[in-house]
Amino acid sequence: MSEVEQAREDVQAFQKQVGALREEIGRVIVGNREVVDGVITCVLAGSHALLEGVPGLGKTMLVRTLAEALALEFSRVQFTPDLMPADIIGTVVVEESAQGGSTKFEFRKGPVFANIVLADEVNRATPKTQSALLEAMQEHRVTVGRTTYQLEEPYFVLATQNPLEMEGTYPLPEAQLDRFFFKLMVPFPSREELHTIIDRTTTDHDVKVNPVLTKDEVLGMQKLVRRVPVAKHVQDFAIRVVLATHPGNAEATELVKRFVRTGASPRGVQAVLLAAKIRALFSGRFAASLDDVRQSTLPALRHRILRSFEGEAEGVAEDTILQEILKKLPESKA
């Protein structure tokens, strides 16, 4: 089998596996196709997602279902103001041996030591605790005392935020937000979706989620994602989109100039292009397209641009600013 044919088969297999995963998640989660795809994208990119939505929209359910479908270890941490770093990372405890007489210090792993970690209402914990989580997210390892513990791959953190109850919260600083691959907005379900949700949750309907992907398969898919080529003009477009979020850039739009204080970081371009590659694979294509970049821009950049005071006062959403950029920016430039 030639390499090209092997590549074709790999892409086809990827597409099938993603399809199976979507289907399995869809057995539990009603609707929210974009959010589901976004979460899968983050998993395949080997990165993390920040979900924002009102309580009760199935965020925790989504992550749990994903973990079950992937046959990965899952843990959940409910962030509260009194949550300490040790509560999520783990702590060293003195332990007596079973024979008695001798005691030793032993590290008890916290909830971050799982393949999929759900950090519920992450903005309620103190920055200190948030930082502890974010280090694990970024480095995929945890240092306790003099010992560093490597986190098992694949490692995926899904944090949630409640946009309503802002009192007594600690909004994530920009540097920490930048570490999330996607920020996904969980919309309120439609009337039909609610019907289905009610039917499933208020009856004795019990769905058992079957694992459809193994850990190795996920890692293989992550590798395939990295191999997807990106043409120069597509990459250029992604870069120009990110640059256009900076008010001082020549291609910055009027909204950017007026309402943005700081644009997206280079991590934003990485996120956009990785997401575009994954989207290409979702469609069974071998290379990312301009349209893939366009589709990936909003979830990858919305949490990476910092609005100015005027932008916040005017209530101009980040999505509006990004949509204007995508609308006005020429696809290619001489």
Added chain:
Amino acid sequence: MSQANPISRLERAARRTDRRLRLRRALTAASACLPLPLGYAALVVGMAKLLPLGMAQARPWLWGGLVPLGVVAVAAVRAALARRAPFEGALLLDRHHGLNDSIANALAFSAVPEQERTPLMQAAISDAAAQVGKLEPSRAAPIAIPRELAYSAALLLGLAGLWALEVRVLRVVPAPLVKVQPMLLSADDVELFREIGEQLAKSTDDPQVSAAARRFNQLVEDIAAHRMDRREVFERLGSLERELSESSELEREALDDGLKELARELEKSGLTKPAAQALSEKRLADAEQALRELAERLKKKQNPPSKAELDKLRSALQKAGAASSDHQAGIEQRRKELQEEQESLLKKKQKPGDNAAKTEQKLAENKRKLERLDRDKQRADVTRQKLSELDKQLQEAARQLMQDAQAAGKSLESAAEDVNRMSKQQLTDEQKKEMLKRLQELREVLRQQGKAGKDQMDRMQRFGERARGGKQQPGQGSKPGQGSKPGQLRLSHGAGEGPSIDVPMPGSSPGAGREGQGDGQGSDPASGKSYGSGHDDKLAGDPTKLDGKTQDVTAAGVDSGQGAASAEVIYGAAERGFVGRGYQKVFTDYQTVAEQVMTQEEIPPGYRFYVRRYFQLIRPRD
């Protein structure tokens, strides 16, 4: 499988799309700029409607139209050649066919060296290559009519409307330039009329005649300097003629009438009969002389007249003195009667009757008579005015004859003075008549020369030179070698032959004249019939010795009848030119005879002119 072929097909399709895209952008750019030349055209058309733009004035504006047109062309070329983003055509194809950038990606990956291409790149290229047959560049980049053309179309409609719009502007059309054709008169004729003018000016003291002579001279000078066209010349001639004839005609007729009346009365006395005869024949100088002699006779008392003669003289002088008054009174009486008859006829006409036609006829006849009487009365008034002094002197002489013959003689001397004054007046009239005659000659010469044109002028030029006995200058109206030998002067109607210069007389046909000229140019020196010039180089003999001692002797010649005959003189003049004293004498003789014949015999006026013209042309030159 080699991917070179599908890739090149992909590239071709992309390039084709790209070209169409460039063309579309060029059209759009040109359409966007098209209102500029259209607006300019509207401006120029508007100006042309409002201002009278001639071709010379409009030319810069028309050239100026190249600027906006150039702007359109530059905009189109610039849009077509502008630097394009990579894979623009390919992306357009992808978008049109919904290929998710597979063509553009494939072309981008094909630029990567083959050994560096990943399997996924190869797969992407082969995926795109599979689509190459379906690609439609014409649909992907359709060349539609640019929307910007709508503005140009609207402007074009406006321009057409402006073009059709008629703006009424009062344009001052300059009068067409009429090239003045100067009246031409040959140098020979100019000289002739100059001489005539000078003679007229010298021969008179009368201010009116002198002024007329000056005007005549000025007219000749203006013609010579080619300052006047034909119309202007004839207008000035007419004006001069009218002025001269108006003033002289009536006075001359009136004076003639008065003198006839006077002569009739004076004839009744034997003493005044010679004076009466002279007056009746208009020999005023003789009449003056006769009156002076009579006055002398009366004053000196030598051979005094008898009493009967004196009575007759007194009666004749008295009647003569009152003659013009009586004549005038008779006219007045007759006019009065006719006026009364006319009034009664008019009254009769108003009454209905059988003889209305007869009355009408009588009225018309009376009207004519009245008009004639009016003219007679006018003349009688002038006569009385002219002769009033003479009448007074004659009546005074008659009155004094009864007392003192010497005093009567003095009055008769005064009467002779008056006759002398009238004689001078008559002389002035004759000068006026002479000037009128010259004016008519000039008029006729100009009229005839105007008809003949430049050919005749050239011939006249040559004729004038020959007539002065001079040689023709090189390059004057003939080819080199022509007329190098003196030709024979001859006035002809164009049927000349031999080595002569024919000058057609007025009235001859131009065609005939030209033919005659051709024959008469003497272009072949060998065939000339006249004698040659110069002398034989081999001439033998001694030269004439001029240093001999001589004595001047004056001898009065006696006409023996053996000198040169007139015919010989004329023949010589025809060959050497109209110069020399001999010729002058013969000419004067001949001209005098000709004038006498023309005076005495009835010759049509047209022929008289030809005769005079003939003598003008052959007149002696200095």
